[in-house]
Amino acid sequence: MTTERVPTGIPGFDKLVQGGFPKGSAVLLSGTPGTGKTLFALQYLYNGATKSKERGAYVSFEENRQELLEQASQFGWDLEKLEKEGLLSIITVTPDSIGRSTAKEILELIQEHKVQRLVIDSLTTLAVNVPTREGPSEVSGYSMANFLYRFLGTVKKMDTTTLLISQASDEGVLASDTVSAFVSTGVVHITFESLGSQYSRSLLVRKMRRTRNDEDIHPLEISAKGLVVHSIQ
Ligand SMILES: Nc1ncnc2c1ncn2[C@@H]1O[C@H](COP(=O)(O)OP(=O)(O)O)[C@@H](O)[C@H]1O
Ligand SMILES: [Mg+2]
Numbered sequence: 001m002t003t004e005r006v007p008t009g010i011p012g013f014d015k016l017v018q019g020g021f022p023k024g025s026a027v028l029l030s031g032t033p034g035t036g037k038t039l040f041a042l043q044y045l046y047n048g049a050t051k052s053k054e055r056g057a058y059v060s061f062e063e064n065r066q067e068l069l070e071q072a073s074q075f076g077w078d079l080e081k082l083e084k085e086g087l088l089s090i091i092t093v094t095p096d097s098i099g100r101s102t103a104k105e106i107l108e109l110i111q112e113h114k115v116q117r118l119v120i121d122s123l124t125t126l127a128v129n130v131p132t133r134e135g136p137s138e139v140s141g142y143s144m145a146n147f148l149y150r151f152l153g154t155v156k157k158m159d160t161t162t163l164l165i166s167q168a169s170d171e172g173v174l175a176s177d178t179v180s181a182f183v184s185t186g187v188v189h190i191t192f193e194s195l196g197s198q199y200s201r202s203l204l205v206r207k208m209r210r211t212r213n214d215e216d217i218h219p220l221e222i223s224a225k226g227l228v229v230h231s232i233q
Contacts (some may be wrong), residue, residue, distance in 0.1 A: 003210045006054075006117065006161040009047025010040065012229030016205050016214035017186070025185035025209070026152045026162040028123070035190040036201060036220065036227060037165045038063065038071065041119040043226045044163055046077045048117045049087035056082075056117040057089040059106055061125040065092050075226045089113055098129040103151050115160055122165040152184070185209045190220060203229055 005020035045056035082088035186208035
């Protein structure tokens with residue numbers, strides 16, 4: 001059985017994962033702040049909507065609506081136009097208003113709008129703020145894993161291909177919420193490191209189930225048209 005692929009449309013990326021993310025999967029996109037995760041996610045939704053009329057939803061606990069619109073417009077992406085066409089929903093939730101029902105509300109929205117491409121920005125912020133029986137800030141590994149299994153299980157049944165953004169810390173840990181690495185189909189990691197006096201971004205596909213993924217570290221460029229993944233020959 002061949003796996004159906006969901007291309008990101010990000011130049012240079014899809015060929016690293018046999019054409020795109022496995023349809024219906026949840027992929028973790030991790031990296032420290034400022035690496036380009038939000039940009040990657042916006043480009044994934046924008047390309048889906050404009051190239052193949054796939055409906056997307058951006059759920060943000062990090063930036064407000066205006067910040068997202070402005071970031072996208074720098075690259076010529078008109079998100080408001082896509083909203084009017086019914087191809088995009090932008091949902092912004094402040095961390096202090098994340099409640100027990102937040103996950104359920106997101107799932108309802110996905111069902112109602114028949115969302116094909118979903119972005120959660122970020123899983124880290126959702127995870128530390130989702131209230132549990134023990135209280136809002138004491139999310140145990142167990143309850144977080146439970147929450148993710150239920151949430152992602154439902155998303156997968158709906159055939160939605162999800163990009164879960166995770167804030168990695170500078171200590172080189174893959175993701176602060178390590179549990180998320182176990183429940184996602186794939187992990188894409190972006191770094192921003194110094195090479196002498198120059199800082200540069202690079203991208204690595206850490207894992208991708210049902211995929212013979214490329215294992216090289218690739219230079220990542222922010223061009224005038226968005227992210228471009230390069231290959232060193
Ligand atoms: N138009 C642009 N040209 C070049 N670099 C940009 C542009 N816009 C943003 N950036 C860079 O991208 C970074 C933010 O990317 P973002 O996707 O928000 O990162 P993250 O979500 O990983 O924190 C900024 O810190 C800046 O360095
Ligand atoms: Mg971001």
